Amino acid sequence: DTEVTQTPKHLVMGMTNKKSLKCEQHMGHRAMYWYKQKAKKPPELMFVYSYEKLSINESVPSRFSPECPNSSLLNLHLHALQPEDSALYLCATKGGEHPSRELFFGEGSRLTVL
Amino acid sequence: AQKVTQAQTEISVVEKEDVTLDCVYETRDTTYYLFWYKQPPSGELVFLIRRNSFDEQNEISGRYSWNFQKSTSSFNFTITASQVVDSAVYFCALSDTLAGSQGNLIFGKGTKLSVKP
Numbered sequence: 001d002t003e004v005t006q007t008p009k010h011l012v013m014g015m016t017n018k019k020s021l022k023c024e025q026h027m028g029h030r031a032m033y034w035y036k037q038k039a040k041k042p043p044e045l046m047f048v049y050s051y052e053k054l055s056i057n058e059s060v061p062s063r064f065s066p067e068c069p070n071s072s073l074l075n076l077h078l079h080a081l082q083p084e085d086s087a088l089y090l091c092a093t094k095g096g097e098h099p100s101r102e103l104f105f106g107e108g109s110r111l112t113v114l
Numbered sequence: 115a116q117k118v119t120q121a122q123t124e125i126s127v128v129e130k131e132d133v134t135l136d137c138v139y140e141t142r143d144t145t146y147y148l149f150w151y152k153q154p155p156s157g158e159l160v161f162l163i164r165r166n167s168f169d170e171q172n173e174i175s176g177r178y179s180w181n182f183q184k185s186t187s188s189f190n191f192t193i194t195a196s197q198v199v200d201s202a203v204y205f206c207a208l209s210d211t212l213a214g215s216q217g218n219l220i221f222g223k224g225t226k227l228s229v230k231p
Contacts, residue, residue, distance in 0.1 A: 042205055042221035043159070056218070088157055099209035100147045102164055103219065108157040 003027050004106035006091050012112045015081060021109045023074040023091030029104070031097055032074045034066060035090040037108070043090055049074060050097060081113045116141045118208050120222035127196055128230050135191040135225045137206030143167075146210035148182065148189045149219065154202040165189060196229045203227070 004025045013019050025032065030051050035043035048056035049068040063085075065077040074091055088110050092103040117140040127133045139148065150162040163173060165182050173180045177194045193200055203226045207219040 040224075040226075042224055045218055048218075090157070090159065092159075099211060100164065100166060102149060102161040103159075104161065105151075105159040110157070 006106035018079045021076040025093045029093035031094040033092040037088040086113045116220045118222035122225045124226045126228045137189045143210035149207040151205045152202045201229045
């Protein structure tokens with residue numbers, strides 16, 4: 001069983017909708033990440049939270065709004081998305097900031113924007 | 115600049131064949147870390163192995179083995195006696211002290227492996 005849980009697994013939304021993706025981890029990790037993955041492409045980093053503070057924003061459009069309510073939860077709020085935002089959104093956690101640490105990924109939320 | 119190249123986009127083999135997935139990397143850093151991840155159709159990226167730049171020992175784990183050669187900047191992955199369950203996309207990734215201090219992995223484009231019965 002994965003220790004990083006993402007909900008929902010699938011989401012279909014219109015361009016005027018507001019929705020949220022949720023990620024929960026019980027690994028005690030203090031670094032949490034959002035990645036976006038288009039079909040047949042590698043994951044692209046979007047945001048990094050370290051100790052519940054946003055530490056990296058990879059120039060992501062403001063229609064994506066991350067939130068880290070506590071050390072176990074990570075949300076991605078979606079508003080006024082475009083069809084090209086359709087992708088697999090992956091949450092990941094890491095046991096420390098050192099580059100030697102591996103990332104643990106959830107199964108992702110597959111988003112379709114109509 | 116850091117870069118990871120996986121030249122093989124797709125590979126198809128028949129069960130029980132051996133298969134090698136190639137990975138070539140570039141970095142200016144002397145301390146770096148290389149990873150392999152497996153992404154089955156379910157979507158989750160599963161960590162397989164990490165190798166640091168100071169350890170060129172090859173590693174074997176069951177049917178999986180990894181060959182790290184700094185002289186050619188390569189970190190290749192071999193599956194022996196492949197099985198249908200090995201079908202997935204495999205990503206090679208690099209992290210170094212220049213870009214990876216907060217998990218900024220540099221991913222290759224991935225190799226899709228299909229193992230047919």
